[in-house]
Amino acid sequence: MSNKLTPKERLAIDRVKMPERDPDARSRTFEEVNQGLPFEEAMREAQRCLQCKNRQCVNGCPVAVSIPEFIDALAEGDLLKAAGILQRDNALPAICGRVCPQETQCEALCVRKAKGEPVAIGYLERFVADWAMAHEAELAREPLPAPTGKKVAIVGSGPAGLTAAGALARKGHGVTIFEALHDTGGVLRYGIPEFRLPNNIIDMEVARLLAVGVTIECNVIIGKTLTLEQLLEEFDAVFIANGAGLPVMLNIPGENLKGVYSANEYLTRVNLMEAGRNPSAATPIIRGSSVAVIGGGNTAMDCVRVARRLGAKRAMIIYRRSEIEMPARIEEIKHAKEEGVEFIMLTALTGISGSDSGWVTSLHCQKMELGSADESGRRKPIPIAGSEYDIEADIVVNAVGTRANPLLTSTAPDLALNRRGNITIDDHGATSIRGVFAGGDIVRGGATVILAMGDGKEAAKAIHDYLTGKEPEHDANSGEEWSDDKLVMGGDN
Amino acid sequence: MHQVISNDILAPNLHRIVVHAPRVAVARKPGQFVIVHAESGDERIPLTIGDADPAAGNITLFVQAVGVSTRKIVSIKAGGFIRDVAGPLGKPTHFGDWERVACVGGGVGTAVLYPLVKALSELGKHITTIIGGRSSQYIILADELAALSEKLLITTEDGTLGRKGFVTAELSDLINDPLRTPQAVFAVGPVPMMRAVAELTRPYGIETIVSLNPIMIDGTGMCGGCRVMVGGEMKFACVDGPEFNGHMVDFAGLSDRLTTYRDQEAQPPHPKSECRLGSKSAK
Numbered sequence: 001m002s003n004k005l006t007p008k009e010r011l012a013i014d015r016v017k018m019p020e021r022d023p024d025a026r027s028r029t030f031e032e033v034n035q036g037l038p039f040e041e042a043m044r045e046a047q048r049c050l051q052c053k054n055r056q057c058v059n060g061c062p063v064a065v066s067i068p069e070f071i072d073a074l075a076e077g078d079l080l081k082a083a084g085i086l087q088r089d090n091a092l093p094a095i096c097g098r099v100c101p102q103e104t105q106c107e108a109l110c111v112r113k114a115k116g117e118p119v120a121i122g123y124l125e126r127f128v129a130d131w132a133m134a135h136e137a138e139l140a141r142e143p144l145p146a147p148t149g150k151k152v153a154i155v156g157s158g159p160a161g162l163t164a165a166g167a168l169a170r171k172g173h174g175v176t177i178f179e180a181l182h183d184t185g186g187v188l189r190y191g192i193p194e195f196r197l198p199n200n201i202i203d204m205e206v207a208r209l210l211a212v213g214v215t216i217e218c219n220v221i222i223g224k225t226l227t228l229e230q231l232l233e234e235f236d237a238v239f240i241a242n243g244a245g246l247p248v249m250l251n252i253p254g255e256n257l258k259g260v261y262s263a264n265e266y267l268t269r270v271n272l273m274e275a276g277r278n279p280s281a282a283t284p285i286i287r288g289s290s291v292a293v294i295g296g297g298n299t300a301m302d303c304v305r306v307a308r309r310l311g312a313k314r315a316m317i318i319y320r321r322s323e324i325e326m327p328a329r330i331e332e333i334k335h336a337k338e339e340g341v342e343f344i345m346l347t348a349l350t351g352i353s354g355s356d357s358g359w360v361t362s363l364h365c366q367k368m369e370l371g372s373a374d375e376s377g378r379r380k381p382i383p384i385a386g387s388e389y390d391i392e393a394d395i396v397v398n399a400v401g402t403r404a405n406p407l408l409t410s411t412a413p414d415l416a417l418n419r420r421g422n423i424t425i426d427d428h429g430a431t432s433i434r435g436v437f438a439g440g441d442i443v444r445g446g447a448t449v450i451l452a453m454g455d456g457k458e459a460a461k462a463i464h465d466y467l468t469g470k471e472p473e474h475d476a477n478s479g480e481e482w483s484d485d486k487l488v489m490g491g492d493n
Numbered sequence: 494m495h496q497v498i499s500n501d502i503l504a505p506n507l508h509r510i511v512v513h514a515p516r517v518a519v520a521r522k523p524g525q526f527v528i529v530h531a532e533s534g535d536e537r538i539p540l541t542i543g544d545a546d547p548a549a550g551n552i553t554l555f556v557q558a559v560g561v562s563t564r565k566i567v568s569i570k571a572g573g574f575i576r577d578v579a580g581p582l583g584k585p586t587h588f589g590d591w592e593r594v595a596c597v598g599g600g601v602g603t604a605v606l607y608p609l610v611k612a613l614s615e616l617g618k619h620i621t622t623i624i625g626g627r628s629s630q631y632i633i634l635a636d637e638l639a640a641l642s643e644k645l646l647i648t649t650e651d652g653t654l655g656r657k658g659f660v661t662a663e664l665s666d667l668i669n670d671p672l673r674t675p676q677a678v679f680a681v682g683p684v685p686m687m688r689a690v691a692e693l694t695r696p697y698g699i700e701t702i703v704s705l706n707p708i709m710i711d712g713t714g715m716c717g718g719c720r721v722m723v724g725g726e727m728k729f730a731c732v733d734g735p736e737f738n739g740h741m742v743d744f745a746g747l748s749d750r751l752t753t754y755r756d757q758e759a760q761p762p763h764p765k766s767e768c769r770l771g772s773k774s775a776k
Contacts, residue, residue: 180713182530182537182577219579221713225516245715249727256720256727256746258753265716273710274534281534282561284754358749407713407732 004076005047015117016045020335027308027339030194030277034098034126042127046075048112049119056109057121062454063096063163065089067106067121074128083132083139086125091166091209092159092453094133094201097126099192100450101329133204144212145172150467153178153235155222155408158186159449160241160440162209163456164463169212171464176235178220183272186243187441188449190264190272193302195309196332223408228415228436237435237463240423241456244441245405250294250398254352259286259360263299263399267306276310288395290314292363294349295399296326297446301333303397304341315341316391320348320368325378344391346370348383352396363391402446409442420445429459430466437463494574498551500567503633504626506558507601508567509543514578515550517542523612524586524704524736528712529554529566530577536562539709539731541605542581552578555604555633582712583735588616589700595667595675596642597660597690598624599682603633605704606681614641621646621675623663625686629654661689668697675699680739684748691739701739705730707750721747 019035020026026033037045049071057067066085073082086093102108102122110118132139150173154161157179165175183189185202210216220226222242231238247262249255266285274281291307293300296319307315317336319326322345326333337343344365351364367387370379404421416424416432422445423438425431431438439455441447498511517527521542528537544553558564569575586609594613598606603624613620622642626632627650639645646663647655656663660682668674677700680690687703694701707719707730714732721730724741728734 180579181711182579219577220516221579221582224580224582224713225520245711245713247715247717249717249720251727256722256750258750262717265710265718268710268716273536278534282565283534283536284757286753286757358752405714 007050010048010050011112011115013044013048015048016041016120016123018120018123023335023338023340026195027305028311030309032198033195033335036130037123037127039127042124043075043077045120046071046124049075050111052111056111057106057119060106060109062105062450063090063457065093065106065125070128071119071121071124074124079128079131079135080138080140082128083135086128087132087139090125090453091163091456092205093125093129095159095188095197095205096450096453097122097124097129098197098201099188100125101448103330105450133201142170142212144170147174148172148467150174150237151176151235152463152467153231153238155231155238155240156180156186156242156440156442157184157206157216157218158241158243158440158452159188160452160456160459161186161239162205163453164239164241164439164460165214165456166209166212167457167460168463169209169214171460173464173467174215175213176215176217178222178226179216179218180221180242181272182218184216184218190268191299191302193267193271193306193309195305196302221407223411228408228412228433232433232435236467237437239429239456239459239463240408240431240436240438240442241440241452241459242405242408242442244402244444244446246403247398248401248403250349250400252349252351254354254360255398257352257354257360258358259288259354259394260352260396261398263293263295263303263397264402266303266397267299270306270310285310286395287311288393290316290393291395291397292316292318292349292391292393293397293399294318295401296321296328297399297401298328298332299401299446300397300399301328301336303399305332305336305339307395307397308339308341312395314393316344316393317341318344318347318349318363318365318391320346320381321378322346322370325370346381348381349396350388353390360394360396361392363393363396365389365391402441404442404445428462428465429455430462435466437466494576495578497569497571497573497575499571500569503555503604504601504631506567507604507631507633508556508558509604510554510556510567510569511551512554512575512578513550514552514580517578517580518545518547518550518552521545521552521581522585523608525581525583526706526712526735527552527554527578527580528582528709529556529575530579531562531565531569532576535565536560537577537579537710537712538562538566539582539706539712539735541608541704541706541735543604543607544611555601555607557601579712582731584733586612586702586736588612588618589677591618591676591700593619593621593673593675595664595678596620596622596638597664597678597680597682597686598622598638599660599680599686600626600631601633602680602682602686602704603638606679607634607637609679609681610638610641619643621667621673623648623660623667625649625655625660625682627651659689660686661693664690665693668694668699677702678739679704684744684751687739687742688744691742691744695740702736703739703742704736705734705742705747707747708753721750 107118273283275283275285368381440452625648722743
């Protein structure tokens with residue numbers, strides 16, 4: 001524990017501001033917006049932490065990072081120690097430090113929030129994780145246990161799969177990840193643009209997994225290239241974390257016009273396949289001068305900010321509720337606004353019109369008003385009669401959400417699903433098939449990176465117990481390294 | 494990385510490439526395709542698996558060079574490498590309880606037809622195969638298909654080989670011969686050809702299966718770029734297809750969406766008879 005500063009001195013420090021690229025300049029490039037804290041500022045911010053005995057922030061973290069401990073080490077300037085703690089608890093800290101919604105998780109529960117601003121836990125996580133990446137050689141090499149001889153197959157190299165892979169490899173199990181796309185990271189790479197999460201960060205986190213012996217095989221589609229049954233013949237356990245890769249369509253007239261994209265297609269073309277941002281990339285994208293993005297989640301913000309960067313003069317968010325109900329992170333909304341994105345709220349899209357040659361020309365919209373709260377707890381939008389109007393646009397991006405992709409599940413008849421097609425699991429991630437576990441969006445529907453990681457961590461513990469002959473216990477038995485603490489959050493739309 | 498075992502030119506801009514993809518070679522069934530990605534930044538191109546040798550771990554692809562990414566694929570010589578081959582994707586062909594089947598291929602669609610004819614032949618069906626092209630140099634796989642079919646009929650638009658005209662003329666004659674009327678027709682080729690075949694068979698109620706290849710990215714149902722209306726319902730060709738009931742496909746909508754990136758192609762448009770469809774190119 002640091003005794004250098006008194007609580008009063010700690011309370012006197014103001015929350016640090018994240019240095020950001022200038023909005024005008026950044027809205028035309030894919031360079032990362034947040035620049036990261038300088039060391040002095042990170043250390044000063046760390047000193048704001050009151051080191052509470054009752055570690056509420058940890059309860060807010062789906063992977064239960066030892067937040068006060070790593071912050072204390074940082075406040076002391078002991079970066080090696082801080083990095084050690086963080087990397088022990090979190091398989092992908094540099095990613096979480098960038099994309100986690102800290103404001104609704106750890107920081108929401110920070111004691112300092114009661115009388116001001118919470119400790120900037122996310123910024124500090126990012127600082128320590130980035131420092132660790134830059135000083136890889138100085139970090140103590142992890143001692144790996146002797147191989148157990150057990151083999152685990154992981155389906156999908158997104159946040160859940162990568163987290164589980166790291167945890168299982170560090171227990172000595174042989175881990176192979178099968179990825180359907182041609183590169184690693186799942187939604188981290190195809191979904192999240194580089195201005196929020198640079199690809200080299202994903203590459204470095206993946207490299208850390210390879211260093212502990214994880215094998216990753218791309219271009220293998222489980223359900224097509226290999227079946228779940230085949231995996232079970234070759235592996236002792238399987239963790240399914242193949243995401244929610246199926247777009248929810250709008251089901252309105254004009255959806256098949258040229259210029260209408262799903263968020264998955266739009267983002268995959270740009271993020272994974274480098275369309276529109278790498279002059280030597282052959283993958284095409286229609287840029288559009290007026291782009292309308294439908295939805296209010298982080299994916300919608302990513303799409304609309306990409307549209308600005310591809311040169312859209314007018315980039316709009318069209319959302320049927322009001323800004324308060326938007327599921328997107330506050331930071332993403334703020335960044336989008338700074339970059340000149342228009343927010344058209346309380347507006348529902350009812351149809352799309354096109355030109356004679358089949359290209360989008362305008363959106364038919366209807367104004368909405370908010371009624372009483374629905375099952376999601378948000379106020380329900382109700383159409384206002386006679387309020388129909390049109391918005392001109394040449395590109396429409398549908399970012400209303402995703403659901404479970406049936407590619408794998410439809411080839412595994414014994415795998416129990418709920419009525420939405422998501423895999424059903426017990427408290428520890430076990431599915432209806434012995435030895436098969438699941439987590440992330442294929443279980444939850446569209447959720448967040450950190451919740452998927454929480455699932456990966458939880459499932460890895462259950463898989464380890466399964467492989468070592470300990471039947472999973474159904475009561476809470478969180479140990480030092482593993483935690484059952486979880487936050488339940490809504491989807492993206 | 495997937496090694497290219499051989500790369501032959503079958504017709505102008507049309508290559509037959511054998512590539513090492515052992516997992517695909519074992520798992521594939523007729524009617525399925527792979528996504529081929531020559532290198533980072535390139536398009537992911539859907540290509541029908543023409544044939545497979547599971548023992549050697551190789552698959553055969555027919556690739557028409559129509560855009561930047563497909564030109565890059567066909568430029569990889571034997572011994573070279575393709576970065577990514579993912580699959581098999583799509584639903585395997587459903588073979589019904591037919592005795593007489595007609596298989597109709599237009600342009601490079603003939604290459605897509607080949608694995609279907611081969612599978613039908615192995616099932617002991619009576620097959621009449623009709624292939625067409627703009628000119629004799631665009632007629633491909635004639636010997637291979639003749640060996641698998643009871644009868645092979647060829648048409649060319651300029652009359653340089655076989656009957657002068659379109660494949661529909663031969664198909665019409667076949668349908669009108671009571672002894673040879675097919676119970677099912679497979680049609681693969683340019684959209685106008687598949688539409689013409691479907692319209693020809695519709696009044697007779699002959700089951701007509703077409704193989705579509707709209708714009709595609711992942712091939713796993715993730716992006717919805719390959720959406721096509723079939724019987725008034727939105728289908729994703731990559732996971733619900735690529736084969737559909739030709740009497741229910743919205744060909745006009747399909748044709749239109751295929752023109753999305755036409756203006757972005759760096760090279761001049763390909764000759765009309767070299768259909769982008771048959772190559773399953775996402776151009």
